[in-house]
Structures are given as structure tokens and as C-alpha cells.
Amino acid sequence: MLKAAAGSASLAVNEGKRGNIGSHSLSALYRKEMADHVTSKRFIIIMILVIATTIASVYGAVTGISSAIKNAAMDPKASFDAHFMFLKLFTTGGSSIPSYMSLIALIGPFIGLILGFDSINSEKNNGTLNRLVSQPIYRDSIIIGKFLASSTLIAVMILSTGIAVGCAGFLATGILPSGEEAVRVLIYLVYTILYICFWLAMAMLFSVFTRHAATSALASIALWLFFAIFMSLLAGIMANAVYPVNTEYQQAVNAFENYNLNLNLNRLSPYYLYSEASSVLMDPATRAINAVSYAQLVGALSGYLQLGQSLLLVWPHLVGLLALTFAAFTISYIGFMRQEIRTS
Amino acid sequence: MKKTARIIAGKGILYACGLLAAGVLAVTLTMSAQVFADEEKKETIKEVAAGPGKVTFSTDYPGVTIKPGGTSTFSLYITNTGSDESTVSLSAEGLPDGWEGAFKGSSNEVSMVHIGSYQEKEDSPSLSYSLAAPEDAKEGEYKITLKAKGGKTDAELLLNVKVDPEEKKIGVDTFTTDYAQQEGPSGTRFSYSTKLTNNSGENQTYSLSAEGAPEGWNVTFTPSDAGNATSSVPVDAGATSSITVAVTPSQNVTAGEYPLTLTANCAGENLELPVIVKITGSYGLAAATPTGNLSVKAFAGETQDAILSIQNTGNIDLTNLSLKAQASTDWKVTFDQDEISDIPAGESKEVTAHITPAKDAILGDYAVIVTASNDVASSNCDLRVSVQNHTGWGVVAIVIIVALVFGLGYVIRKFGRR
Incomplete structure (x- = not known):
């Protein structure tokens, strides 16, 4: 199949003018890479996983919302917020089924990892990359084409499942989104795509710098585990080391700084950035993402933020995720361009 | 004969x-x-x-006493004991200068009257003679002869009229109420139960009115036996009519005493009933915004102006109103004038509040309660202040993202195309 890719690339080059080589080779590689992914068994497995996730989360959301409404009707003390019901389709889970938001936060990184972990090194090992670079195409078209093809698939997957959740939720509950809700869901899906693309870029980075696909797969999973689990532990340990809160006095003095340092260290993790941004976007009642003192809460009225204000809260997260993704891709790009491929 | x-x-x-x-x-x-x-x-x-009988010309009270300028009305009866019918012309003799007299039948002045056969007192046509003495009539007794002449008939009636300036009627008409002074806050409908007694010998119709009521006031007279307000009331001789007088002061009446004079006028009497309406003071204050919009948008740490309107809803001037604001920690609320010296009753004053949210205020809504008060009145205005972020930060985000894209483009240009 990689022969075919090279063949089509060379065909494109033969047909096109010399000046258009770059774009021709890139689009040919992009299309071929996409076709390879879509027909691979690996992609079908991911797709089944994502579809199952979507169905489960819709079921969970519908049962969760209806039981919440029932509880509110039976028990006057149980409060049920009827605002932004459409967003609840994404954020509410059933009794044992997590919500769409938490399931995608869990599975999303794996989609990126699986699509990217062997993109370069397996071709290198099979010797197909060697033949590919011997074609009259720019070498960077290869890595750019691979990244763009995988990102496109991720975008298609996330957008289609996200819209499917909305439609299925509407069919089951009759909740129509308001304009603001639709825009919030759309922006949330864009954040999700960006987050998964970060993991795609990380997986490609490892596949550029490691020789074996298994190594890069393990390395990327280890990184994911570190950010998802160990980063928060590490942040807690470091915060306690700088601002100890062991005694009551230390707590009184350091609690605020301790929390802030912990939070800022956590924010180095894309995992935390994404979860913070998605919770702000999908819950308009979230008014602050930093530590809030009691003094700040005096006289505050419970209410919802406008979409624009919510976006102003999470724009650093967008920039951060984008910067991390670009950084990972740029390093893998430079690494790929400087590698000696023909001799390997 | x-x-x-x-x-x-x-x-x-x-x-x-x-x-x-x-x-x-x-x-x-x-x-x-x-x-x-x-x-x-x-x-x-x-x-x-x-054949011809006797025709008699008579009245119930041939002798009366009146004041100078007063009037008296004599009901006349003509009876006939004979079978002859006749028509007689009526005249008066001995009427002093300046006096006026007139025969009245049904509703017109009459000069002739028809006498039926065997006419008795009950059958007599409704005939009367009204006599008006001039203002300058001298004290004394006057004799006036009324004559009915015609055909074989020649009847006379002698009236004895005594003019006495000091004349007091047996009973004077009265117009009274038990509670002539009433008080209440503005908006009260005052109700006076009055009694109008006709002590004269005749049925009278009194026209009713109120004098001295300020503009915008409404005074109505409702007799107890009538459903609606009226401006005149008939009272039978010797009878008493209960009249409810309702006084509705104008909406924006200021506190104080308002004397009114209720009058009932009829032909011979001008009755006056002075009453006093006392409007007690009420204090009222309403703080709001001129537009009614109680939400204010502000940025953390930056001053935002909100215009408030303080209205005196009572009917007494309010003085020395102080303005205070209750807001979250580290917020600053000042006013362009901390104290309003005077708001006249019913008027409002505008005040500008400068609201500065704390620098670390979180996004979203805060309550700011502005209180205007003095010793007697107080009112709150709850403002909802929405703390916002400057949209400018969104531009910063876009600039950084564009810089990142250019950075990536630079890397590709430098290392690519090998």
C-alpha cells in the first residue's frame, strides 16, 4: 500500500508542473494516508469503540436526566436546574455510565495515540519510507500529510459523534438546543479535537525518534499516564514542599498559596487544561477557574456567564493546547527532516 | 242673594x-x-x-309674618255651593309699592280661574298666590285683598301680612353633621354623614355645593334614598334628609388642614356647614433607576457609573437623605452627592453612583444594594452588577495563535524542502 502511495505521488509529480510539486505531492500523500487509515482494521476498531461510547453515553444521559427530573418532582428538596438542558446531554451520566464528556476525555487521547504511534518508524522499518523519499517529492510533505490526514479523521470522528449525541438526545428527550448551547457544544468539540491532535502529535514525535513501534506506543502511553494520574500527585507533593500545610498554623498561612501553586503546576498538563476548559464551556454556571476567596463571594449572585465571558475564561487553555501541539509537531518535524533515512 | x-x-x-x-x-x-x-x-x-250658590275664596293661613325681602306663598281654595259654573278673573288690591305678588296655577302665572258647580275644597284647582316683600319693606302690618270677580261671583280674601325684620321662624332649616372634622392620610376618601332638615312649612328643593375645595378635589352629595350622587335634593316640609358627602382629595395633596364649606340653598334659606379635612402626613421613598433597568455591567477594578433616581412618594418634604451602598468586599461605591438635602413631596432626584468592583472580583453577577434613608423613611435599590472581562484579551489569544502559526511556518521554511 505504501508502494501505491509512492506510485501515485510520482504519478502526480510526472503529470504536474515542476512549480506545483509541493502541493501536488502533499495532497496525494494526504489522500493516500487517509485511505490507508480508513481501510485499516485498526481504524475500524477505534470507530467501533467510539460509536459504543457514544451510544452508552446517550443512554446514560437520558436515564440520568429523567431520574433527576423524577427526583425533583418527588422530593421538593432535590434541586434540579432546568437551564441549559441541552448541555446536560453531554455532561450528565447515568447510574453507572459516565457522561459523554468524561468518556471522550478518557478515550480521546487513545484515538490520537493509535493513529500516530507507528506512523514514521514502522515505515522506516519496512523500508517503504526509503522508497518514498527517493521519489521526487519534498520530504516534509510526508510528515505534514500524515499529520493532516490523521487530524482530519479525528475531527470527523469527534464532530460526528458529538452531533450524534445531540440528535439522539433530542429524539429521546425532545430538548432542542438554543443558539448559545449549540455554539458552546461546537466550541467544546473543537477543544476536544485540538486535545486529541496534541496526543497525535506526541505519538508522531515518539514514532520519529524511536526505532520500534512498540517503544513509541509504550512511551506515549506512559506520557499519557503521567499527565492523567501522576502529574496531579506530583503537583500536590511539590506544592506541599514549597508551602507546607502540615500544622494548623501553616494551613492558615499557606493554604491559599499551596492551592494556587498546585493549580498552576497542574495546568502544565494538557490533560488538566482540557478538562478545565471543557467544564467551563459546558457548564455556564462556572464563574471562576482560579481559587476563590470568601471575600470575593460576598454579594455574589448565582447566575450564568454569557458565552463570550466563558470564552474569555478559557482562551489561555486554547492557546496552551495549540502551543503544546505545535511544539510537539515542530520537534518531530525538525527531527524527521534531519534524520538520515536512506542509509537506515 | x-x-x-x-x-x-x-x-x-x-x-x-x-x-x-x-x-x-x-x-x-x-x-x-x-x-x-x-x-x-x-x-x-x-x-x-x-241655581246660584255661594262662592268662597279662602286660604289656610291668611295671616303670616315675613322678613323684609322674604317671600310667602298662600295656597288658595275656591269653593262653590251653587250649581252655576263661572269663570272669574283674579286680582290683588292693597299691594304696597315695591311688593310683588302673582297668582300661580299649575306651573304658570294665572289671571283667571274656572269655578265648577258644587266645587269643594278638595276639587279646587291648585292655585296659589306668592307674595314677595322688598328688601326695604318697613316693619308693620299690611292688608292685601285678593279678589275673584266675574259674572255673578264676587269673592274676596283678606291677607294679613306682618313684616318683622327680627322674625324667627318657628323652626329654622338646619344642615348638620356629627363629625365635622375628619383626618386621614392622602388617598383617603372622607365621608361626612349630614342631615338636612326642612323646618319651613313647604316642600323645598335644596341645591347642594361645596366651596373652598382645592383644585383636583372631588366632593359628591349622595342622599341616603338615592343611589347616585346629585346636586340637589328635595325635602318635604318638616322632614329630614340624610345626605352622605364624600370628599376625595387629589392624589398629590400635601399634608395640612383644608376647611371646606358645604352649602344647601333653597328659595328662602342659605344653609352653610363648615367641615375640616385634615390630611395627615405620610412618608414614602422609592429608590430606583430612571430607566427601570437594575443591571449594570462593569469590569473588575474599573469604575462604572449608574444613575439612580430617588423619589419622594410621600406628601411631606424629605430632608437630609443620606445614601449608602452595601457591596462585596473591596468594592468601592461612591455617590456624586452623599447627602440629598431636600426632596419636595412627590418629586425625585437623580444621583450618580460610581461603582468600582474589586480587582479580584470573579466574573458574573454581584448584588449591590443602595440605600437612601433619613430618620423617617428609607428605601433600597438592589442593583445587579455583572463583572466582565475585557474582550481585548480575546484579541491577545488570537495574536498568540497567529504567532504560533507563523512560527510553525518559519520552521517548515527553514528545515523543509530538502
């Missing part, structure tokens, strides 16, 4: 004269004698006394 009558129907005449005396002088006869006499008379007249 008299002789002839005596000869022909001497007995009947005697009885008839007795009956007349009974009617005019109201002498009490025994029941049986009267009934007997009545029957006798009718039979006698109908059977025997055909």
Missing part, C-alpha cells in the same frame, strides 16, 4: 256653613255629627239648591 239662599235652602246652608268652618278653622266635630251633616248637605243641595 243671601236672603234668597236662606229662604230656599236655609237648613242646607246652615249645615254647609258648619262644614266650611270645620274645614277652614279645623274645628273638631264629633264623627257621627259630621257624617250625618255631610249626607244631609249633599242630599239637600242636589235636590233643592239648584
Whole structure:
């Protein structure tokens, strides 16, 4: 199949003018890479996983919302917020089924990892990359084409499942989104795509710098585990080391700084950035993402933020995720361009 | 004529004269004698006394006393004992200079009247003579002769009118109320139960009005037997009419005492009833915004102006109103004037509040309660202040993202195309 890719690339080059080589080779590689992914068994497995996730989360959301409404009707003390019901389709889970938001936060990184972990090194090992670079195409078209093809698939997957959740939720509950809700869901899906693309870029980075696909797969999973689990532990340990809160006095003095340092260290993790941004976007009642003192809460009225204000809260997260993704891709790009491929 | 009558129907005449005396002088006869006499008379007249009878011209009270400028009305009766019908013309003699007199029948002034056969007092046409003395009439007794002349008839009636400036009627008309002074806050509908008594000998119609009511006030008169307000009320002679007088002050009336004079005027009387409406003071204050919009958008750490309108809703001027604001920690709320010296009743003043949210205020809504108060009145205005972020930060985000894209493009240009 990689022969075919090279063949089509060379065909494109033969047909096109010399000046258009770059774009021709890139689009040919992009299309071929996409076709390879879509027909691979690996992609079908991911797709089944994502579809199952979507169905489960819709079921969970519908049962969760209806039981919440029932509880509110039976028990006057149980409060049920009827605002932004459409967003609840994404954020509410059933009794044992997590919500769409938490399931995608869990599975999303794996989609990126699986699509990217062997993109370069397996071709290198099979010797197909060697033949590919011997074609009259720019070498960077290869890595750019691979990244763009995988990102496109991720975008298609996330957008289609996200819209499917909305439609299925509407069919089951009759909740129509308001304009603001639709825009919030759309922006949330864009954040999700960006987050998964970060993991795609990380997986490609490892596949550029490691020789074996298994190594890069393990390395990327280890990184994911570190950010998802160990980063928060590490942040807690470091915060306690700088601002100890062991005694009551230390707590009184350091609690605020301790929390802030912990939070800022956590924010180095894309995992935390994404979860913070998605919770702000999908819950308009979230008014602050930093530590809030009691003094700040005096006289505050419970209410919802406008979409624009919510976006102003999470724009650093967008920039951060984008910067991390670009950084990972740029390093893998430079690494790929400087590698000696023909001799390997 | 008299002789002839005596000869022909001497007995009947005697009885008839007795009956007349009974009617005019109201002498009490025994029941049986009267009934007997009545029957006798009718039979006698109908059977025997055909031809000219006696025509008598009479009134109930031929002697009256009036004030100079006063009027008196005499109800006249003409009776006829004969079978002849006749038409007589009416005239008055002995009317002093300046006096005015007129015969009235039904509703017109009349000069002639028709007399039917065997006309009795009950059948007499409604005829009256009204007499008006001039203002400068001198004290004394005046004799006026009323004459009914025509055909064979020539009847006279002597009226004895005494003019006395000090004349007091047996009973003067009265217009009274038990509670002439009432008080209440503005917006109260005051109700006076009055009694109008007609002590004159005649039925009177009084026209009712109120004087001294300020503009915008409403005074209505409602007799107890009428459903609706009226401006005149008829009262029978000797009767009393209960009239409810409702006084509705204007909405924006200021506190104080308002004397009113209720008047009831009829032909001979001008009755006055002074009443006092006392409006007690009420204090009221309302703090709001001129537009009614109670939400304010502000940025953390930056001053935002909000215009408030403080209205005096009471009817007493409010002085020395102080303005205070209750807001979250580290917020600053100042006013362009901390104290309003004076707001007249019913008016409002605008005040600008400078609201500065704390620098670390979180996004979203805060409550700021502005209180305007003095010793007697106080009012709150709850403002909802939405703390926002500057949209400028969104531009910063876009700039950084564009820089990142250019950075990536630079890397590709530098290392690519090998």
C-alpha cells in the first residue's frame, strides 16, 4: 500500500508542473494516508469503540436526566436546574455510565495515540519510507500529510459523534438546543479535537525518534499516564514542599498559596487544561477557574456567564493546547527532516 | 242673594256653613255629627239648591309674618255651593309699592280661574298666590285683598301680612353633621354623614355645593334614598334628609388642614356647614433607576457609573437623605452627592453612583444594594452588577495563535524542502 502511495505521488509529480510539486505531492500523500487509515482494521476498531461510547453515553444521559427530573418532582428538596438542558446531554451520566464528556476525555487521547504511534518508524522499518523519499517529492510533505490526514479523521470522528449525541438526545428527550448551547457544544468539540491532535502529535514525535513501534506506543502511553494520574500527585507533593500545610498554623498561612501553586503546576498538563476548559464551556454556571476567596463571594449572585465571558475564561487553555501541539509537531518535524533515512 | 239662599235652602246652608268652618278653622266635630251633616248637605243641595250658590275664596293661613325681602306663598281654595259654573278673573288690591305678588296655577302665572258647580275644597284647582316683600319693606302690618270677580261671583280674601325684620321662624332649616372634622392620610376618601332638615312649612328643593375645595378635589352629595350622587335634593316640609358627602382629595395633596364649606340653598334659606379635612402626613421613598433597568455591567477594578433616581412618594418634604451602598468586599461605591438635602413631596432626584468592583472580583453577577434613608423613611435599590472581562484579551489569544502559526511556518521554511 505504501508502494501505491509512492506510485501515485510520482504519478502526480510526472503529470504536474515542476512549480506545483509541493502541493501536488502533499495532497496525494494526504489522500493516500487517509485511505490507508480508513481501510485499516485498526481504524475500524477505534470507530467501533467510539460509536459504543457514544451510544452508552446517550443512554446514560437520558436515564440520568429523567431520574433527576423524577427526583425533583418527588422530593421538593432535590434541586434540579432546568437551564441549559441541552448541555446536560453531554455532561450528565447515568447510574453507572459516565457522561459523554468524561468518556471522550478518557478515550480521546487513545484515538490520537493509535493513529500516530507507528506512523514514521514502522515505515522506516519496512523500508517503504526509503522508497518514498527517493521519489521526487519534498520530504516534509510526508510528515505534514500524515499529520493532516490523521487530524482530519479525528475531527470527523469527534464532530460526528458529538452531533450524534445531540440528535439522539433530542429524539429521546425532545430538548432542542438554543443558539448559545449549540455554539458552546461546537466550541467544546473543537477543544476536544485540538486535545486529541496534541496526543497525535506526541505519538508522531515518539514514532520519529524511536526505532520500534512498540517503544513509541509504550512511551506515549506512559506520557499519557503521567499527565492523567501522576502529574496531579506530583503537583500536590511539590506544592506541599514549597508551602507546607502540615500544622494548623501553616494551613492558615499557606493554604491559599499551596492551592494556587498546585493549580498552576497542574495546568502544565494538557490533560488538566482540557478538562478545565471543557467544564467551563459546558457548564455556564462556572464563574471562576482560579481559587476563590470568601471575600470575593460576598454579594455574589448565582447566575450564568454569557458565552463570550466563558470564552474569555478559557482562551489561555486554547492557546496552551495549540502551543503544546505545535511544539510537539515542530520537534518531530525538525527531527524527521534531519534524520538520515536512506542509509537506515 | 243671601236672603234668597236662606229662604230656599236655609237648613242646607246652615249645615254647609258648619262644614266650611270645620274645614277652614279645623274645628273638631264629633264623627257621627259630621257624617250625618255631610249626607244631609249633599242630599239637600242636589235636590233643592239648584241655581246660584255661594262662592268662597279662602286660604289656610291668611295671616303670616315675613322678613323684609322674604317671600310667602298662600295656597288658595275656591269653593262653590251653587250649581252655576263661572269663570272669574283674579286680582290683588292693597299691594304696597315695591311688593310683588302673582297668582300661580299649575306651573304658570294665572289671571283667571274656572269655578265648577258644587266645587269643594278638595276639587279646587291648585292655585296659589306668592307674595314677595322688598328688601326695604318697613316693619308693620299690611292688608292685601285678593279678589275673584266675574259674572255673578264676587269673592274676596283678606291677607294679613306682618313684616318683622327680627322674625324667627318657628323652626329654622338646619344642615348638620356629627363629625365635622375628619383626618386621614392622602388617598383617603372622607365621608361626612349630614342631615338636612326642612323646618319651613313647604316642600323645598335644596341645591347642594361645596366651596373652598382645592383644585383636583372631588366632593359628591349622595342622599341616603338615592343611589347616585346629585346636586340637589328635595325635602318635604318638616322632614329630614340624610345626605352622605364624600370628599376625595387629589392624589398629590400635601399634608395640612383644608376647611371646606358645604352649602344647601333653597328659595328662602342659605344653609352653610363648615367641615375640616385634615390630611395627615405620610412618608414614602422609592429608590430606583430612571430607566427601570437594575443591571449594570462593569469590569473588575474599573469604575462604572449608574444613575439612580430617588423619589419622594410621600406628601411631606424629605430632608437630609443620606445614601449608602452595601457591596462585596473591596468594592468601592461612591455617590456624586452623599447627602440629598431636600426632596419636595412627590418629586425625585437623580444621583450618580460610581461603582468600582474589586480587582479580584470573579466574573458574573454581584448584588449591590443602595440605600437612601433619613430618620423617617428609607428605601433600597438592589442593583445587579455583572463583572466582565475585557474582550481585548480575546484579541491577545488570537495574536498568540497567529504567532504560533507563523512560527510553525518559519520552521517548515527553514528545515523543509530538502
